[in-house]
Amino acid sequence: MRGAWLIWTLMFAGPACAQTPAPPAASPLDNYAEAAATTIIAEQTCPGIQVKAGQLTTLRLATKVAAAQEAILQEKLRTRATQVRQQLAADGREAWCAQALAAFGPQGSVAKGILATGAPIR
Template sequence: MRGTRLFGVVLTLALAGQASAQAPAPPPVAPSAPASPLSPLDNYAAAASTTIIAEQACPGVQVRAGQLTTLRLAARVNPGQEAVLEEKLRTRASQVRQQLAADGREAWCAEALAAFGPQGTIAKGVLATGAPIR
């Protein structure tokens, strides 16, 4: 499935696990990823872009802001990196939107929930369905 490419990159997310602020382990290199692992900023940009676009595109899906903030804290984004992070977020959001268009909303949303939903394979609980999230 084409959507697995999107999540192949995100699978290298060093911030995986329980979306905790503990020091992340070195990310594994996905088969289609470059030889060098992605930076924590790249990983956070991928997770943030995917989850924010999922909230916009997927019916009934909401981002749990606290969980996303935990991922940002784990990435150790400092004030001097804000401009770089903004560019990474723009670039990654464009790639995510292209993947969404290529895969179709239903398939893409299912993969986003599988990666970031309550049972998330990348970061659990960043996306929620059902009751409104506060």
């Protein structure tokens, strides 16, 4: 009975369902590189947005970057910064800044509180 259910599921789901592997999970280094590149470029590009350096530092410490991983992280940061700049150019400053703030601002969907607006951050 179980085999029939599997055949029925694959038949209706199509071959793409059976052949499409799940995307690999992002590593902590990838996540940190995304946060650092996006927030630093946002501070440089978006009016009134500032990086809360303490929050970014806390995220880096939570990533637990080993000394042997520093070169890998630097390459990930360069690659991610290039991707972020390309996305900024494609989306336009206003839309991209809104997305960056939504992802990393006070209500951040990716990481809360790395970006802030308004008063100077110390």
